[in-house]
Amino acid sequence: xxxxxxxxxxxxxxxxxxxxxxxxxxxxxxxxxxxxxxxxxxxxxxxxxxxxxxxxxxxxxxxxxxxxxxxxxxxxxxxxxxxxxxxxxxxxxxxxxxxxxxxxxxxxxxxxxxxxxxxxxxxxxxxxxxxxxxxxxxxxxxxxxxxxxxxxxxxxxxxxxxxxxxxxxxxxxxxxxxxxxxxxxxxxxxxxxxxxxxxxxxxxxxxxxxxxxxxxxxxxxxxxxxxxxxxxxxxxxxxxxxxxxxxxxxxxxx
Amino acid sequence: xxxxxxxxxxxxxxxxxxxxxxxxxxxxxxxxxxxxxxxxxxxxxxxxxxxxxxxxxxxxxxxxxxxxxxxxxxxxxxxxxxxxxxxxxxxxxxxxxxxxxxxxxxxxxxxxxxxxxxxxxxxxxxxxxxxxxxxxxxxxxxxxxxxxxxxxxxxxxxxxxxxxxxxxxxxxxxxxxxxxxxxxxxxxxxxxxxxxxxxxxxxxxxxxxxxxxxxxxxxxxxxxxxxxxxxxxxxxxxxxxxxxxxxxxxxxxxxxxxxxxxxxxxxxxxxxxxxxxxxxxxxxxxxxxxxxxxxxxxxxxxxx
Numbered sequence: 001x002x003x004x005x006x007x008x009x010x011x012x013x014x015x016x017x018x019x020x021x022x023x024x025x026x027x028x029x030x031x032x033x034x035x036x037x038x039x040x041x042x043x044x045x046x047x048x049x050x051x052x053x054x055x056x057x058x059x060x061x062x063x064x065x066x067x068x069x070x071x072x073x074x075x076x077x078x079x080x081x082x083x084x085x086x087x088x089x090x091x092x093x094x095x096x097x098x099x100x101x102x103x104x105x106x107x108x109x110x111x112x113x114x115x116x117x118x119x120x121x122x123x124x125x126x127x128x129x130x131x132x133x134x135x136x137x138x139x140x141x142x143x144x145x146x147x148x149x150x151x152x153x154x155x156x157x158x159x160x161x162x163x164x165x166x167x168x169x170x171x172x173x174x175x176x177x178x179x180x181x182x183x184x185x186x187x188x189x190x191x192x193x194x195x196x197x198x199x200x201x202x203x204x205x206x207x208x209x210x211x212x213x214x215x216x217x218x219x220x221x222x223x224x225x226x227x228x229x230x231x232x233x234x235x236x237x238x239x240x241x242x243x244x245x246x247x248x249x250x251x252x253x254x
Numbered sequence: 255x256x257x258x259x260x261x262x263x264x265x266x267x268x269x270x271x272x273x274x275x276x277x278x279x280x281x282x283x284x285x286x287x288x289x290x291x292x293x294x295x296x297x298x299x300x301x302x303x304x305x306x307x308x309x310x311x312x313x314x315x316x317x318x319x320x321x322x323x324x325x326x327x328x329x330x331x332x333x334x335x336x337x338x339x340x341x342x343x344x345x346x347x348x349x350x351x352x353x354x355x356x357x358x359x360x361x362x363x364x365x366x367x368x369x370x371x372x373x374x375x376x377x378x379x380x381x382x383x384x385x386x387x388x389x390x391x392x393x394x395x396x397x398x399x400x401x402x403x404x405x406x407x408x409x410x411x412x413x414x415x416x417x418x419x420x421x422x423x424x425x426x427x428x429x430x431x432x433x434x435x436x437x438x439x440x441x442x443x444x445x446x447x448x449x450x451x452x453x454x455x456x457x458x459x460x461x462x463x464x465x466x467x468x469x470x471x472x473x474x475x476x477x478x479x480x481x482x483x484x485x486x487x488x489x490x491x492x493x494x495x496x497x498x499x500x501x502x503x504x505x506x507x508x509x510x511x512x513x514x515x516x517x518x519x520x521x522x523x524x525x526x527x528x529x530x531x532x533x534x535x536x537x538x539x540x541x542x543x544x545x546x547x548x549x550x551x552x553x554x555x556x557x558x
Contacts, residue, residue: 054441083449091447101442105460105535115446118456160442167446 003066005030005171005202006051011060013046020046022226023060028171033203035213035234038223039249044206047223048173051204052093053086064093065170091119094164098176100156102148108135108159109144115167127166134162138192154185158192165196172196174205208253214238222246307508311499312515320495321516323409327481327491328520331416332474338417339424344454346429357425364422370483373415377487379406412484412491420477427469431462463535471528478520482513492516 006028013021020043028034038044049055051062053070062069067089071078081089102111112131116122122130135141138158148156157177164172174193178186190212197203197216207213213220213234220234222243230237230246241247297303311317345357364372380402389396435458443457482493492513500509 052445054444087447087449089447090445093445095442095445097438097442099438101436101438103439103442103457103461114456115448118452119447163446 002030004028005032005065006204007061007063008047008051009061009063011047011050011062012058013043013050013055014058020226021050021057024223024226024228026221026228026231028202028204029218031200031202032218033197033205033216034219034221035217036204036206036221036223037208037210037213037249037253038229039252042223043226044223045175048095048175048204048206051171051173052090052095054095064089087119091167092170094167094169094172096157096160096164096172096174096177098179100148100153100160100180102156102160102163104148107145107147108140108151108155111148111159112162112166115163119167131162131166134165135159137165137195138162139188152185153181154188157181157189161189161192161196171202171204174203174207176206176208178207178209210238210250210254222249224249302507303511304505304508307505308511308515311505311509311512314499314512316495316499317492317512317516320490320492321520323489323491324478324481324516325520327409327412327416327484327489328474328477331413331420331481332470332477334413334417335420335424335473336428336470338421339426339428340459342421342425343428343432346425347432361422361425364419365426369415369419369480370486372419373412373483373487376415377406377408377411379411408484408487408489411487412481412489416477416481416484420473423473424470427466427473428462431464431466432458434465435461460535467528467532467535471524471531474528475521475524478524479517482517 004027006026008024008026011021011024012019020041024043024047026034026047036044036047046055050057051064051069056070068078069089070081070086072081072085073079102108103114106114109128109131112134113124113127116127116130117124132141132144135144138161140155140158140162143151143155143159148159151159161172161177177193178189181189186209190209193203193205193212194216205212205217217234219231220237221231222229222237222245224245230241230243237246238250241250342357342360345353346361348354384402385399386402386405387396387399389398439457439461440453443453448456481489481491484491485494485497488494496509496513500506
């Protein structure tokens with residue numbers, strides 16, 4: 001079997017006295033879409049944030065495309081990765097946040113150009129034409145010169161997706177990308193994500209959108225209390241949830 | 255329910271309502287106006303205020319020289335103070351306890367002692383450190399060395415005192431600005447792969463500016479006037495030269511008014527400048543701004 005894009009092994013993480021991840025192991029194959037669901041406080045967002053090192057882990061190993069995240073292996077010792085090394089790792093991993101976090105002092109176009117220009121040193125001209133393409137792809141070419149405050153939530157989230165894609169990531173992380181949106185704006189964001197999945201992007205999606213998970217996901221993972229309770233093909237596990245906790249959760253969200 | 259039929263028939267229903275009378279407002283306005291006119295009258299007809307002397311000295315060469323020194327002192331000490339403030343604020347927010355401690359010590363000391371004392375201290379620094387040099391620390395050999403008495407002129411002492419003192423206040427302002435930026439902004443920038451410096455320079459500081467600029471404008475305006483304290487070490491700025499002139503011709507009030515007119519001119523220009531700079535850093539907040547303005551105008555006509 002080919003090497004997975006993301007390999008998470010026995011990851012534990014504690015915040016103070018609360019252990020939020022209690023030994024999670026999970027693979028995301030290249031081009032795969034894994035949807036992570038679970039009640040709030042279950043640790044699903046934390047898991048996602050560990051993958052691009054916005055959170056450190058207390059034990060376990062996370063690899064993205066074979067690279068150990070956050071550490072360098074020399075012999076049988078681990079060394080903390082230098083800040084520059086961490087920046088390099090993050091460049092290959094896009095992240096979309098629940099609350100968009102667009103840069104409010106820059107236009108949609110400038111938001112999308114920011115990563116390539118500042119981090120990769122791409123020329124402004126090249127970054128601009130690429131950014132325009134990406135805005136076109138998320139259906140917002142006509143909003144290029146708008147500031148985030150002038151865009152709807154759904155439009156902001158689509159710009160945020162374009163901003164991540166501008167770095168040409170090999171993996172995209174979505175942290176509840178539609179949870180902060182008004183109901184009528186959810187579909188436009190999901191449509192962009194559906195396109196992205198169809199284009200072969202490897203994606204980890206923390207979400208409450210069960211329909212999206214069923215249609216787009218290759219695998220669905222239910223996390224509760226810091227452990228994976230149930231996982232499998234979305235259609236199967238949603239049709240026949242085996243664990244009582246998962247059934248209760250589905251009863252609440254569906 | 256009698257009105258509903260008429261309402262639905264007529265699509266144009268202009269609101270042409272009469273305002274309730276406000277006699278209180280008229281009476282207070284009249285009283286305030288009267289007091290103002292009376293004040294102006296007493297000032298204008300007062301023979302002890304020598305308006306001809308004031309007019310003569312307003313454009314006097316020495317006064318204009320002092321004005322220029324005041325401007326230089328203000329701009330230079332604000333620029334240096336802002337740089338020190340950013341440095342101290344970044345140190346304060348860093349992970350290193352030593353840097354945090356050093357920054358805390360700086361703001362604690364320079365905000366905790368009077369500026370007047372600091373100015374006199376810097377002017378007399380030669381009593382503590384007779385020489386300054388560049389070389390190895392702890393009495394090691396020196397590459398270059400200066401006598402403090404040559405280095406510390408009233409101007410450099412004033413600049414040192416004002417800038418270092420200002421830096422301590424600016425540190426707090428910058429720190430508040432940096433803290434006001436949503437932590438999600440930092441995370442979004444880090445997720446793109448930006449380094450700490452890039453995050454600070456491209457994302458955090460530009461947004462912090464919106465919070466930093468208004469109080470910095472106030473500091474600048476306040477600094478224009480604070481420079482007058484330099485007169486205790488004969489700093490050759492506006493107040494010092496005015497004092498020198500009135501010690502010769504005894505036109506104390508006239509020259510204080512000359513100085514005050516120039517201070518007001520400077521602060522007015524600075525206020526206008528502040529307004530435009532604030533506009534510049536409000537980029538991307540237009541939509542929010544409109545909402546805030548509306549809420550800030552409870553007495554405007556639209557809402558009464």
